[in-house]
Amino acid sequence: MALTADEDWTVSVDGCLEPTALPPAAALTAVWQAVKDLEFGDQQRAAVRMLFGTGATETVEAALDGGALDFPVTLPAGRIVIRVRRGDGRTARQRHAARYQPVQEPPRGRNPGLWVVMDSATCEPVREKGHVLRWGIESSAWSWIGRELARSDYQGKAGHARRAP
Incomplete structure (x- = not known):
């Protein structure tokens, strides 16, 4: 499914960011702002930065299989999931x-x-x-x-x- 210029993405991060619908670049920025100070391991930090911290939407766009991406991350305090959905995130x-x-x-x-x-x-x-x-x-x-x-x-x-x- 190709991205349309007027289609928002809904993003959320367990315990850090409530579901928020924004244009794609702004949505990824919101995710990065919510998670950038969390205690990731080096590999996880690199992966999260590549997906959400560069400002580029192409990688996440390619990963939106069926319009949804769930990206689990393990922290010392437990596991969280970063979610990205096309549109308003509803079925x-x-x-x-x-x-x-x-x-x-x-x-x-x-x-x-x-x-x-x-x-x-x-x-x-x-x-x-x-x-x-x-x-x-x-x-x-x-x-x-x-x-x-x-x-x-x-x-x-x-x-x-x-x-x-």
Whole structure:
């Protein structure tokens, strides 16, 4: 998978750097700043410096097998893992799940405010057969999201709900 200029990398280091999404060169710099003062052995220090401390992204880019690199390092206090992921570091399923969010409509008349599921891809409530899906309780909206994720897992694609034409 070739690197795109607008694609961030998400980097983290166990106990030193929380997952952070940055442009590739800045991401590697953040890793190097987080680990450069740790007590590495000479060989590990050379490897970590080569991958993360030179400012060049080509070596890490080549090592991003399937969009992910886990680089374990042994320290006197224990083992840590340096992680680099393409994009936001989430799986396709996590990204699909984040697309949907239950939202309560404002009350109208005797209606206390029904729940709809907003689709961030369309900025509209989800629809089936042209009708907005509404539920009386929030847990039902979450249940729809769960079924949608299961359906997309089964079908191998991201979603079936469509906007009305």
